[in-house]
Amino acid sequence: MTATMSAGIVPGGVGAPRSEAAGGPRELEARGRPRAMLPPSRLLPADSSTGADLASHLRRHGPLPPRRGARWRAGALEAVADAGLVGRGGAGFPTARKLRSVASQRRRAVVVANGTEGEPASRKDRVLLARAPHLVLDGAVVAAELVGASQVVAVVHPDARSPVDVAVAERRAAGVDTVAIRVVTAAAGFVAGEASAVVNWVANGRPVPVGKNPRMSERGIGRRPTLVQNVETLAHLALVARHGAAWYRAAGTPDEPGTVLVTLLGAVAEPGVYEVEVGTAVSDVLARAGGATEPLQALLVGGYFGTWVPAAGIGARPFSAAGLGAGLGAGLVAALPARVCGIAETARLVRYLASESAGQCGPCVFGLPAIAGAFESLAAGRWAGAGRLDHWLEEIVGRGACGHPDGVAHLARSALDVFADEVADHRSGWCRAPHAAPFLPHLEPRSHPGPRLRTGLQTLQLRQP
Amino acid sequence: MRTPLRLRVDRIACDGRGLCAELLPELVVLDDWGFPVLRTDVVPDHLAVVAREAVELCPVLALHLERERA
Numbered sequence: 001m002t003a004t005m006s007a008g009i010v011p012g013g014v015g016a017p018r019s020e021a022a023g024g025p026r027e028l029e030a031r032g033r034p035r036a037m038l039p040p041s042r043l044l045p046a047d048s049s050t051g052a053d054l055a056s057h058l059r060r061h062g063p064l065p066p067r068r069g070a071r072w073r074a075g076a077l078e079a080v081a082d083a084g085l086v087g088r089g090g091a092g093f094p095t096a097r098k099l100r101s102v103a104s105q106r107r108r109a110v111v112v113a114n115g116t117e118g119e120p121a122s123r124k125d126r127v128l129l130a131r132a133p134h135l136v137l138d139g140a141v142v143a144a145e146l147v148g149a150s151q152v153v154a155v156v157h158p159d160a161r162s163p164v165d166v167a168v169a170e171r172r173a174a175g176v177d178t179v180a181i182r183v184v185t186a187a188a189g190f191v192a193g194e195a196s197a198v199v200n201w202v203a204n205g206r207p208v209p210v211g212k213n214p215r216m217s218e219r220g221i222g223r224r225p226t227l228v229q230n231v232e233t234l235a236h237l238a239l240v241a242r243h244g245a246a247w248y249r250a251a252g253t254p255d256e257p258g259t260v261l262v263t264l265l266g267a268v269a270e271p272g273v274y275e276v277e278v279g280t281a282v283s284d285v286l287a288r289a290g291g292a293t294e295p296l297q298a299l300l301v302g303g304y305f306g307t308w309v310p311a312a313g314i315g316a317r318p319f320s321a322a323g324l325g326a327g328l329g330a331g332l333v334a335a336l337p338a339r340v341c342g343i344a345e346t347a348r349l350v351r352y353l354a355s356e357s358a359g360q361c362g363p364c365v366f367g368l369p370a371i372a373g374a375f376e377s378l379a380a381g382r383w384a385g386a387g388r389l390d391h392w393l394e395e396i397v398g399r400g401a402c403g404h405p406d407g408v409a410h411l412a413r414s415a416l417d418v419f420a421d422e423v424a425d426h427r428s429g430w431c432r433a434p435h436a437a438p439f440l441p442h443l444e445p446r447s448h449p450g451p452r453l454r455t456g457l458q459t460l461q462l463r464q465p
Numbered sequence: 466m467r468t469p470l471r472l473r474v475d476r477i478a479c480d481g482r483g484l485c486a487e488l489l490p491e492l493v494v495l496d497d498w499g500f501p502v503l504r505t506d507v508v509p510d511h512l513a514v515v516a517r518e519a520v521e522l523c524p525v526l527a528l529h530l531e532r533e534r535a
Contacts, residue, residue, distance in 0.1 A: 211477060361476035362500035370497070388497070395496055401476045 041275045042251070042259050043235045044131050052163055054170040057134035063176075064138055064241060067145050076146060077103070082245035084257045085237065089114060089193070089230030090303060090330040091403075092321075095237065098227060101217045102147040105225035109149040111179075112202065112221070113140040115156040115164075115231040116186035118193030119303045119330050120352075120442035124261035125231050127273040129160035132235060133167035137181060139234030142241045144179045147227050152181045155198050156231075161185050190304075190356035194402050195228040197358070208358035211401035232261050232331075252278035256320045260328055264289040265441065266335035267296060276319060278328075283315035286335065297338040298418055300440075302329025304349055305407030308342065308418040311335075326414075334440060341433040343422055346415035347375035348443050353408045355445040363399040367392055368408055375412065381429045389416075468533040470508040472516060474501055478527035485528050488519040 050056055067076070081096035102109050113136060117125040129136060140152045156164050161183065168181050187207030191197055194209045199220045201207040220226025229237070236258060240248050249257040256278045262285065265271040269290025276285050282299075286292055296311035307326035317323045336342060354368035371392050377385025393412055396405045416423055422432065472492060474485075481499040491512060493501045508516045508530065520528045 211475070213473075213475070362479060362481050362498060363476065363496065366498035366500070367496070392497075395502055399474075399476060399500070399502070 042239060043128060043135060043232070043261060044273075044275050052131055052133055052167065054134055054167070054174060054176075057132070061135065061138075061239070061242060064142065064238070067142065067241070073103075073146055076142070076241060079240055079245045080146075080237065083240045083248035084245075084255075085233065085240060085248065087230055088232035088236070088260065088331065089195075090119070092327055092329070095229065095233055098217070098229070099143065099146050102149075102225045102227040105218060107224050109144075109147045109225040109227060110221045111140055111144045111147065111149045111152045112195075112198055112226060112228040113137070113152060113154040113156075113231050113234055114193065114195065114198050114228050115154065115160055116193035116198055117157045118186075118188075118190045119332060120190065121265055121304065121334065121440070122263045122330050122332050124263050124273045124331050126157045126160040128232055128235060128261060129156055130163045133160075133164050134171070135235040135238050136231045137164075137167060137171060137177075138238035138241075139231075139236070140181070140229075141177050141179055142237055143227060143229060143234060147225070149227070150179055152179055153184055153202055153221065154181060154231075155184045155186045155202060157186050189358075190353065191358050191402065191404055194404075196402065198228055199226055208360060209402035209404075230330075253318065253320055253322070255322060256328075260331050262331045262333055264333050264335070266300075266439070267293050267337040268335050269293050278320045279318045279323070281315065282317050282319050282324075285319045285333070286315075292335055293337075295338045296335050297340070298336045298342055299324075300332070300334040300336060301326040303332045304440075304443075305353060305411040306332060307410070307414045308336075308346075310418050311338075336439065339433055340436045340439045341379065341422070341431050342415060342419040343375070343426060344379040344431070344433070344436070345438075345440055346412065346419070347372065347379040348438055348440065350375050350408055350412055352443040352445060353404070353411070357404060358402075361400045361405075363396050364405045367396045367399075367405060371396070371408065371412060375415075378423065378426055379431070381426050381431065383427050470513055470516070471506045471531050471533065472503060472508055473506065473529045473531055474503065475527045475529065478525050480525045480527070482524050484522055484524065485519050488522065489515055492516070493519075 045060065077096060077099060080099060085095040086092045087095060115125045115129050140154065144152050154164055164183050168183055171177050184202055186192060187201050189207060191209060192201065192207035196211065196216055197207050197209045199216050200210050203221045216226045216228060218225055252258045259275050259277050262274050262276045264274060268286060271289060274288045298311050299309045299314065301307050301309050301324055306329050309324050309326050321327050336345065351372040354372045357364045357368055359365055371389065374386040374389040393409045397409050399405060479500060483495055483499050485501050486493040486495045492504055492508065494504060496502050516530055520530050
């Protein structure tokens with residue numbers, strides 16, 4: 001574990017990025033409000049002094065129930081479906097459907113526990129792996145037994161490698177598992193966490209998406225059916241296997257049951273990773289991180305290609321996809337203060353995401369830098385440069401091997417929608433914060449050479465912006 | 466009943482040569498950088514023969530015709 005990580009692990013706020021650019025804390029009404037009552041925490045131990053070791057884990061959760069035979073398998077799959085568990089890596093795909101589709105394949109499957117956490121400001125996966133590695137590994141083993149896999153590959157962020165290695169060694173010594181667990185350090189990069197890129201990384205050492213043909217559920221690692229699940233999803237699965245669907249549904253809303261790990265950052269007093277019951281009032285979610293440090297303008301929900309939600313009146317709304325009109329994605333919530341320009345911040349996000357393209361598909365390689373340029377023009381009040389923006393945003397959707405271009409288009413549209421008044425102001429040359437320092441963290445374009453794309457007979461090395 | 470014939474572009478293989486748009490302007494147009502945009506992926510019967518030709522002539526074999534399993 002790196003120094004940053006260990007330093008970040010404190011009760012309450014855990015290792016989340018402080019927004020370096022956000023400036024010092026300010027005196028505001030939101031500060032000093034009483035902290036919300038701590039809800040029961042399912043995934044993360046209540047305080048960080050509780051060990052992540054196997055004995056502590058077993059004291060807290062008890063052993064997994066006996067798991068054998070077709071009857072256990074059918075019942076457990078039904079419990080996962082009834083629980084309404086969905087993927088926590090970003091796409092929110094129903095876990096039971098994924099399990100069933102891999103289980104229906106004839107060949108022996110492989111399970112990948114995806115802790116790549118390529119989302120640059122997210123910390124929830126590595127915090128979970130550091131604080132409750134055995135819960136994730138329990139879930140991976142259960143998943144393997146459900147789909148008939150004999151191997152689990154845990155792909156983990158470099159910061160979480162050592163706690164996972166320790167946990168795997170403990171399990172091996174205790175002989176608790178029926179399947180082999182291999183640990184692989186994840187590759188860096190935004191798209192490296194995409195499911196097919198993770199498989200490609202493990203199988204071929206190339207952390208770039210390969211598209212949906214063939215499907216990984218049919219042919220992935222070693223040409224075997226491969227189940228890729230985010231590590232948080234697996235931790236929830238381990239609890240569903242222990243306690244069943246009704247228990248799982250006791251938290252959350254009927255449509256979005258359970259708890260979620262949230263990385264809170266931006267203009268909040270204590271940025272960090274918090275476990276939140278879906279449906280909690282947004283004001284209570286922010287209060288978990290000590291509340292807003294200054295008046296807010298909007299929240300970026302889901303991830304760096306998530307959805308902007310206006311801050312006005314948001315406090316009373318339930319923290320859920322339905323309540324916010326925004327998918328919870330990978331659980332990122334970035335609080336944007338009123339003193340920062342949302343258009344300029346979105347331009348930085350889009351430029352960063354364009355630089356993170358795997359460089360394989362033309363629409364992504366050429367379209368995203370063009371969209372980033374249009375947003376930068378918009379932010380600078382040069383409307384002429386943004387003329388084709390709407391057209392590009394419409395045209396790029398669905399035209400990549402992975403969802404990267406679609407995600408950028410979604411973020412850009414949501415910005416044009418939520419900051420519509422400001423877009424109009426920018427057209428007439430006014431910006432609320434022409435000299436504001438960059439706010440959202442971790443958006444430095446990476447130092448890797450620009451994306452490559454073969455065009456015609458030559459290979460173009462595209463310039464980094 | 467047969468499911469419709471669908472056109473699919475392998476976006477990783479595609480190089481933006483543009484032959485598909487020349488042969489199948491009814492279904493394929495090019496974006497500002499010369500990469501194909503499908504107006505619709507469903508191939509009507511009267512275009513099936515031309516569509517097959519376009520698939521065979523794509524220099525990087527990025528164009529595919531598929532019929533979904535019913």
